[in-house]
Amino acid sequence: MSEWYGASDGGFLKQRMDDYRSFLETIKPNWMVTVNYKRPLQGPVEERERVLMKDLQHWTTKLLQKLYGRKVAKRNANDEMLYAAFIQVGESLGKEHLHLLVRVPYRFWLGFGRLAKSLWKTTDDVDVQLIDSVSDAVRYCSRDLTINPDRVFFSNGFRRSQQ
Secondary structure (H helix, E strand, O other): OHHHHHOOOHHHHHHHHHHHHHHHHOOOOOEEEEEEOOOOOOOOHHHHHHHHHHHHHHHHHHHHHHHHOOOHHHHOOOOOOEEEEEEEOOHHHOOOEEEEEEEOOHHHOOOHHHHHHHOOOOOOEEEEEEOOOHHHHHHHHOOOOOOOHHHEEEHHHHHHHHO
């Protein structure tokens, strides 16, 4: 962590970012989801981050249950469906929003966009699109990572709630 924040050498930070982006590309995302909250959340940054994580966990649970049924933990045990979520909170970023790079098994592509959108809170603006270029999508979603790399969350982190 200190290497990420404490690097006075811009080349070192760029190399770390490039390495992290290369790692994100190995997930092989094929869909990108962007969620924009219509109104800024209230409270300190930590509270707003908790709200985002709670909403994200709710969405993840509902999505996986719709796709895999009640036995999500067994049917998605190998993380066939996986995402990296980029959580953006704070005054400098305006309204809170999320970017998700999602790997969706091909058999779920038909209707995924509609389903992913419908399961999010209806008061928020949700954009779901098929990815043309993985490297461009990764670069776009990770463009603010230097602000706080801890705000990247992987869907398998919710595994206990799926069982």
